[in-house]
Amino acid sequence: MSVSRIGLVVHGGRPEAAEAAHVVRSWCAAHSVPCRDIDVWNEGGRHSARQEMAEAGDPDLIVTLGGDGTFLRGARLASAVDALVLGVDLGRVGFLTEVPAAEVRSALDAVGEGRLEVEQRMLLNMRASRRLVVPSDMEALMRYGRGPLLPPPRVRPECEAGGEWGIALDVSALNDVVLEKLVRDRQVSVGVYLAGRLLASYSADALLVATPTGSTAYSFAAGGPVVSPRADAVIFTPVAPHMTFNRSVVAAPDEPVGLRILERSGQAAVSIDGQVRGVLYPGDWIGVYAAPRRLRAVRLGPMDFYGRLRERMNLTDAPAAIADGTPAPLWPVTTPPPGDLAHLAMPERPSLGRLE
Numbered sequence: 001m002s003v004s005r006i007g008l009v010v011h012g013g014r015p016e017a018a019e020a021a022h023v024v025r026s027w028c029a030a031h032s033v034p035c036r037d038i039d040v041w042n043e044g045g046r047h048s049a050r051q052e053m054a055e056a057g058d059p060d061l062i063v064t065l066g067g068d069g070t071f072l073r074g075a076r077l078a079s080a081v082d083a084l085v086l087g088v089d090l091g092r093v094g095f096l097t098e099v100p101a102a103e104v105r106s107a108l109d110a111v112g113e114g115r116l117e118v119e120q121r122m123l124l125n126m127r128a129s130r131r132l133v134v135p136s137d138m139e140a141l142m143r144y145g146r147g148p149l150l151p152p153p154r155v156r157p158e159c160e161a162g163g164e165w166g167i168a169l170d171v172s173a174l175n176d177v178v179l180e181k182l183v184r185d186r187q188v189s190v191g192v193y194l195a196g197r198l199l200a201s202y203s204a205d206a207l208l209v210a211t212p213t214g215s216t217a218y219s220f221a222a223g224g225p226v227v228s229p230r231a232d233a234v235i236f237t238p239v240a241p242h243m244t245f246n247r248s249v250v251a252a253p254d255e256p257v258g259l260r261i262l263e264r265s266g267q268a269a270v271s272i273d274g275q276v277r278g279v280l281y282p283g284d285w286i287g288v289y290a291a292p293r294r295l296r297a298v299r300l301g302p303m304d305f306y307g308r309l310r311e312r313m314n315l316t317d318a319p320a321a322i323a324d325g326t327p328a329p330l331w332p333v334t335t336p337p338p339g340d341l342a343h344l345a346m347p348e349r350p351s352l353g354r355l356e
C-alpha cells in the first residue's frame with residue numbers, strides 16, 4: 001500500500017507537536033510525498049470534512065499529532081473520504097493514538113514501505129427531524145476551554161428530501177453522539193427507542209449513543225461497559241438518569257437508537273465526538289445508527305486493546321488478590337506467553353458453530 005499525499009492535523013498548543021510536525025514535513029520532502037497542514041482550529045472558516053479534505057489536495061493519509069481529541073478531529077476528515085488515519089501520541093491519555101512521538105519517523109518509514117495493517121473501526125451516522133442549528137450566541141457559551149465550534153452538520157446531499165425517516169445528516173461519529181442538557185439546572189426528558197420500540201422515557205443530564213471505540217470515553221465515565229473495538233454494537237448509556245433503571249443497553253448494529261425530546265423538556269445540545277453541533281427543542285428527534293462506512297486506522301503492530309485499557313486507565317488489582325500470592329503474570333503483546341500460559345489465548349478463532 002503506498003501513500004501519495006499526507007494531511008497533517010497538529011495540536012497547535014503543544015511545542016512537541018510542532019516539533020513532530022517538522023519531522024513529518026521533512027520526511028515527506030525527502031520521500032517526495034506532498035504534505036499539507038489542515039487547520040482544524042481555523043477560526044470561522046470551517047467547512048464540511050469533505051471540503052476540508054478537497055482543499056488539502058485530497059490526502060490519502062491523515063497524520064494527527066496530539067491527543068485523542070486531535071485524533072478524533074483527524075478521524076472526522078479521514079472517514080469522510082475513506083482515507084487512512086495515523087495517530088501520533090502527544091496527548092494526556094492517548095487511548096486512540098498508535099505511535100509515540102519519538103517513533104514518528106520510523107512509523108512513516110513503515111507506512112511508506114507498506115508495513116502496516118488497516119484496522120476498521122465502526123462509525124455512527126445520524127438522522128434528525130430537522131437540520132441542526134447552532135444558535136448564534138452558542139459559540140461564546142461553549143468557547144471556554146475549547147477551540148472554535150464546527151458548523152452544524154449539513155444534510156447529506158443524496159438525502160435532501162429525507163424519505164420517511166427524517167433527514168440524513170452529514171455526520172460520522174467515531175466515539176459518540178451525545179444529547180445533553182443545555183442549561184445546568186434543566187434536565188432533558190427524552191423518549192428512548194431501540195430498534196423502533198420504546199425502551200423508556202428518561203429524565204437525565206445526558207443520553208449517549210456510543211460505538212465500541214467510544215465505549216472507553218464518555219460512556220465509560222457514565223458507567224457503561226467496555227466493548228472491544230473489534231465488535232460491532234450500538235451502545236446506549238444514560239448520564240445521571242433520575243429513575244431506577246440506569247443501565248447501559250448494548251444493541252446490535254442494525255438496531256438504531258432514537259431519541260425524541262419530550263414536550264416540556266429543557267433544550268438539548270447535540271455533540272458529535274465531543275463537539276457541539278446543534279441544539280434540539282421539544283418535539284425534535286434524532287436517530288443514531290451504525291454507519292455503512294468504517295474508519296480506516298493505521299496499525300503498525302498488534303493492537304493490544306486490553307493491555308492499553310489496563311495501562312491507560314490505570315487499572316489496579318484487588319488488594320486481596322495481590323495478598324493471595326504471586327501476581328497474575330503480565331507480558332508484552334509482542335512476546336509469547338510465559339510457561340504454561342499459552343492456553344489463555346485461543347490460537348485461532350473458531351468459526352461459529354464449532355465451539356467445543
Ligand SMILES: NC(=O)c1ccc[n+]([C@@H]2O[C@H](COP(=O)([O-])OP(=O)(O)OC[C@H]3O[C@@H](n4cnc5c(N)ncnc54)[C@H](O)[C@@H]3O)[C@@H](O)[C@H]2O)c1
Pocket residue numbers: 067068069070072091092093094095096175176213214215216217218219221272273274275
Ligand atoms: N465525563 C467524560 O468523561 C466526558 C465528558 C464529555 C465528553 N467526553 C468524551 O470526550 C470525547 C471527545 O474527546 P476530546 O479529547 O475532544 O475531549 P476531552 O479532552 O474533554 O476528552 C475527554 C477525555 O476522554 C479521552 N478519550 C477520548 N476518546 C476516548 C476513547 N475512545 N477512549 C478512551 N478515552 C478517550 C481523552 O483522552 C480525554 O482524556 C467525546 O467523544 C466524549 O466521549 C467525556
Ligand SMILES: Nc1ncnc2c1ncn2[C@@H]1O[C@H](COP(=O)(O)OP(=O)(O)OP(=O)(O)O)[C@@H](O)[C@H]1O
Pocket residue numbers: 010011012013041066067068069070071090091092093094145146147148
Ligand atoms: N492550532 C490551534 N489553534 C488554536 N487552538 C488550538 C490549536 N491546536 C489546539 N488547540 C486547542 O487545544 C485544545 C484541543 O484540546 P483537546 O483536548 O482536543 O486536545 P487533545 O488532542 O485531546 O489532547 P489531550 O489528550 O491533552 O486532551 C482545544 O481547546 C483547541 O482550542
